[in-house]
Amino acid sequence: MPSPVADLLSDVSAGFRSIAAPWYLFGARAAILYGVARLTADVDVTVRLPDSTTNALLVQALTRHGFTPRVPDADFVTRTRVLPFVHAATGLPLDVVLAGPGLEDQFFDRAVTREIIDGLSVPVASVEDMVVMKVLAGRPKDHEDIVAMAAAQGDALDARAVRTTLGALEAALDQRDLIPAFDEALARARRARPRL
Structure with missing residues (x-):
């Protein structure tokens, strides 16, 4: 039986793939994969936008794949580098963090692919990161x-x-x-x- 988190991750992966944007899962959902017993509703991902991709194009891509922005305030995104969404099919919140240069480049280099359920593998921040x-x-x-x-x-x-x-x-x-x-x-x- 598919899980709501797997459904969300499948859709977010498709959205990022449509704009050729690398990403990885982090936060509580990733910690669970590394042995933390935690209840959490939200999903956190970091995405690196290609040079020609704007925040607006990212929002359009995720909207086409079943996500609705939770905060329409562009200033919030500028201040926090976070785009909050909700996944329409599951109701789960998704926080998309826009990667910056430096340390996050290293996190991308060290991200590992983990199987979430049969047939669905996603990039996840390494346990060390x-x-x-x-x-x-x-x-x-x-x-x-x-x-x-x-x-x-x-x-x-x-x-x-x-x-x-x-x-x-x-x-x-x-x-x-x-x-x-x-x-x-x-x-x-x-x-x-x-x-x-």
Whole structure:
């Protein structure tokens, strides 16, 4: 039986494909794929628009594939780089984040293809990049998600890659709390893993 999330992802994929725009799934739905037990209604994706594609063309493409904009305010999109939609067939909210240069380019390079259900595979932010995003968000629920992903992924999580990215962010943001936040979550995850 198809799921509403799979229906939404199939339609968003078709919409992005129609304008040749690469994208990836992130947020709570991606975290679930990496072992986080979480209830969430929304779906978050990041899209990189081709040079000749405007926000208006993106909206048209997604509208043709069953999405309705939730916020018609162009200033909101300019301020936040987020285009909120609702998927007509399922009623699920979709937040489309417009990628910028820099770190998000690396996230695109490292995105992996994951099978959601039989016959539907979508690009998903790597688990390491999901951890970086969660560290940056810094909310208590994000910290818990890091612990859950690290525990579920075990040794498959490349902690060194996470620290490298966080170190670059610390230097760019003049912060010194990102790597310690990750290390604390990783230590908690290791304590939570069952011993064989």
